[in-house]
Amino acid sequence: MMDTFNKDKRVKKFYPDYLSEIIFTMLIAFELLIIFVLLYPPVVGRQIDLTKPFQPIPEWYFLWLFKLVGYFHGSFAFIGTVIIPLIFVLLLLFIPFIDHGRYGRIKAIIAGMIILIGFIGLTIFSIL
Amino acid sequence: MDRRDFLKRFIKAFFFALSLSIISIISYIYPTKIKQKKTFYIYLTEEENLPKIGIRRFEYIFKNEEKTINSFVFLKKDDKGLAVFSPFCTHLGCLVKWNNIQKEFICACHGGRFDVEGKVIAGPPPMPLERLPFDIKDGKVYIGIKLYG
Amino acid sequence: MGKVFDWLDRQFHLISPHKRFFQRSVPPDLNYTYCFGGIAFTYFLILVFSGLLLSIYYVPSENDAYKSVMIITNEVPLGWVIRGMHKWSASFFIIFIIIHAIRVFVSKAYRPPRELNWIVGSLTLITAMASGFTGYLLPWDQKAYWATEVGTSMVGTIPFIGKYLMYAIRGGAEVNAATLIRFYSMHVLYLPLITGILLWFHFHMIKRQGISAKL
Ligand code: HEM
Ligand code: FES
Numbered sequence: 001m002m003d004t005f006n007k008d009k010r011v012k013k014f015y016p017d018y019l020s021e022i023i024f025t026m027l028i029a030f031e032l033l034i035i036f037v038l039l040y041p042p043v044v045g046r047q048i049d050l051t052k053p054f055q056p057i058p059e060w061y062f063l064w065l066f067k068l069v070g071y072f073h074g075s076f077a078f079i080g081t082v083i084i085p086l087i088f089v090l091l092l093l094f095i096p097f098i099d100h101g102r103y104g105r106i107k108a109i110i111a112g113m114i115i116l117i118g119f120i121g122l123t124i125f126s127i128l
Numbered sequence: 129m130d131r132r133d134f135l136k137r138f139i140k141a142f143f144f145a146l147s148l149s150i151i152s153i154i155s156y157i158y159p160t161k162i163k164q165k166k167t168f169y170i171y172l173t174e175e176e177n178l179p180k181i182g183i184r185r186f187e188y189i190f191k192n193e194e195k196t197i198n199s200f201v202f203l204k205k206d207d208k209g210l211a212v213f214s215p216f217c218t219h220l221g222c223l224v225k226w227n228n229i230q231k232e233f234i235c236a237c238h239g240g241r242f243d244v245e246g247k248v249i250a251g252p253p254p255m256p257l258e259r260l261p262f263d264i265k266d267g268k269v270y271i272g273i274k275l276y277g
Numbered sequence: 278m279g280k281v282f283d284w285l286d287r288q289f290h291l292i293s294p295h296k297r298f299f300q301r302s303v304p305p306d307l308n309y310t311y312c313f314g315g316i317a318f319t320y321f322l323i324l325v326f327s328g329l330l331l332s333i334y335y336v337p338s339e340n341d342a343y344k345s346v347m348i349i350t351n352e353v354p355l356g357w358v359i360r361g362m363h364k365w366s367a368s369f370f371i372i373f374i375i376i377h378a379i380r381v382f383v384s385k386a387y388r389p390p391r392e393l394n395w396i397v398g399s400l401t402l403i404t405a406m407a408s409g410f411t412g413y414l415l416p417w418d419q420k421a422y423w424a425t426e427v428g429t430s431m432v433g434t435i436p437f438i439g440k441y442l443m444y445a446i447r448g449g450a451e452v453n454a455a456t457l458i459r460f461y462s463m464h465v466l467y468l469p470l471i472t473g474i475l476l477w478f479h480f481h482m483i484k485r486q487g488i489s490a491k492l
Contacts, residue, residue: 012307015299018488025312026319033323033369037361044350045418047343050199051187052241053215055236056423059409061348061371069220070238074254077219078439080333092399095382106387112382119311158441159449220430222423237427276450 064122087114167261167272168192172201175267179205183226183244185215190273201260201271202226202233204244212271213246214258224257233257304490311488313377318375320370322478324408325469327363335415337461339454342417367409374402386489391403394482404472411464425460426452 058066064087072080090100091111099108108119129137172186187200191203202213213233215223222237233242233248246257261272286292323403334353349356379399381387387395419488429452433443448455 012303012305013299014301014303017301018307018311019299021307021309022312022315025309025316029316029319029369029373030323031282033362033365036365036369037358040361040365041357042350042360042364043431044343044347044416045420048417048419048422050197050223052419052431052485053225053236054285054419054423055222058424058428059413060368061406061409065431066238066427070252071250074248077252077254077434078436080252081386081434089399089403092402093396096387096395099385099388108382116379157444159447159455162444164449220427220434222427 060123062118063126067126068123088118091115144199163273163276165276167274169263169270169272172262172269172271174205175264175269178203178269181206183228187227188271188273188277190211190275197273197275201273203269206244210262210264211246212260214260214274216258217253218255218257219250219253237268298329298484301487303488306490307488310380313373313380317370317373317377318476320366320373323362323366324370325473327366328465328469330359331363332465337415337458339417339457342415342457346416346418347416367405367412371402374398374405378402384489387480388489390486391482391489394479394486395467397478397482401472401479404468404475406463408468408472411460411468414452414457415464416458424450425456429456438469 057063061104065081068084069077072078092115095108097109098111099105168190170188170190173187178184178188184206185200185202185203187198190197190199200215202215204211204213217224217235217237217240219235219238219240222235223235224235224240224242226232227234230246233246234250235241235253239251240248240253242253242257243249246259248254248256258274260274263270264273322487331349334345334356336342336347344383346360351357353359381395381398410428429443429447432446433439433440444450446456446459448459449454
């Protein structure tokens with residue numbers, strides 16, 4: 001549909017080709033959001049109460065950490081709470097430098113997979 | 129004072145100002161009033177309400193000028209006598225539940241489990257449940273709860 | 278373009294410095310997977326906007342926080358829509374940053390000269406997650422309190438210095454009113470500002486370097 005802007009398919013300009021695609025997807029994103037807001041309106045939880053045991057479930061993007069923390073017992077707890085998350089963060093940040101040398105791309109893919117599978121796998125485990 | 133001397137002093141003064149700022153930022157961020165935990169004795173219940181044998185949960189309300197705390201403790205009575213356990217899990221601070229069938233304290237957060245004596249039997253908690261001091265006077269039970277006072 | 282725009286352009290010189298940028302060619306095989314970053318940015322804009330609206334009614338104090346979120350949700354006309362937008366766009370923001378990062382990874386666009394932009398993008402993900410964590414406390418309900426209790430205690434498990442770091446984060450020994458204010462300040466001032474600056478870097482580098490061609 002965007003191709004109507006440019007007759008020649010091999011040449012794409014930022015304006016209007018790419019910009020129009022971006023604006024189009026931004027509008028879809030906005031509509032998607034409104035659909036979710038209307039379907040799942042926010043709720044307020046109960047008031048803070050120190051007399052009732054409560055299991056806090058974090059937001060979905062912290063479920064992996066929540067699960068990870070449970071695997072390290074006693075005085076090793078800090079491995080799950082800080083060391084492994086720190087390794088994840090460092091791997092993520094240094095991906096451009098991991099991809100270096102002969103097998104660079106493969107090393108980068110391994111690093112990326114460790115993060116992604118760690119994230120998704122632990123998230124799934126925590127839901128099960 | 130020539131130009132070079134002046135410059136040296138100027139740089140020294142700058143580093144002084146910089147380190148002063150950094151120190152004050154850190155001490156500004158770090159909370160001032162971290163005191164040691166103190167034990168406050170409060171009345172819990174009458175002696176006749178104590179369990180004959182086993183574990184029972186008692187709620188309490190603590191009030192002073194600064195705060196009101198409404199929480200609970202576990203009282204255990206057996207042939208070793210009376211013991212009071214704090215319900216806060218020693219792992220990351222959730223509240224534990226007493227499971228009377230398994231005879232265990234269970235923390236739902238990461239599956240920590242403690243036996244009747246408060247000792248860790250499974251899961252991540254690093255220490256046994258905290259035992260609180262208590263006192264029985266004239267048939268009234270007082271417990272010492274620990275607060276940052 | 279329109280008269281008003283022409284007038285603005287004469288004052289601010291909007292077009293001429295960006296002309297090259299707008300007219301530049303982009304790789305011809307660019308497709309819709311190259312729009313995930315833009316989607317994530319949309320959610321950031323919505324977060325800032327809805328967040329600023331929430332802050333009109335929200336009161337970051339121990340006694341009023343819960344009540345004020347209650348009021349936003351149940352009493353302010355369509356307040357629940359604004360709050361829902363904030364909550365849902367926080368989730369979508371993070372989802373689309375992750376998808377965007379996967380796209381960048383797959384198309385090898387993190388390679389030189391774009392290493393720094395990968396790092397800046399990853400830092401945005403971290404500030405976004407930090408915003409989510411600090412925001413979670415603000416409703417000051419059961420979920421908020423216990424999640425923060427557990428989350429900040431995690432810092433406390435670091436040997437030797439952990440306890441002091443935890444006190445610094447909580448603003449005291451326990452999760453209390455001081456924690457709420459700290460988290461509020463982080464959530465509405467520091468973190469959005471940092472995220473905004475990171476995004477500015479991110480876009481500036483894209484402007485300078487263009488979009489990477491697929492290999
Ligand atoms: C300028 C930017 C922002 C402002 C002024 C702002 C403001 C607020 C306020 C006042 C609240 C409390 C009201 C409520 O709980 O419904 C809140 C909650 C929250 N915010 Fe933000 N926010 C901003 C950006 C963000 C960002 C970037 C994120 C995450 C990626 C985020 C995630 C959250 C979350 C998860 C909550 C808890 C919502 C709930 O439980 O209802 N916010 N925010
Ligand atoms: S807080 Fe009890 S097991 Fe983690």
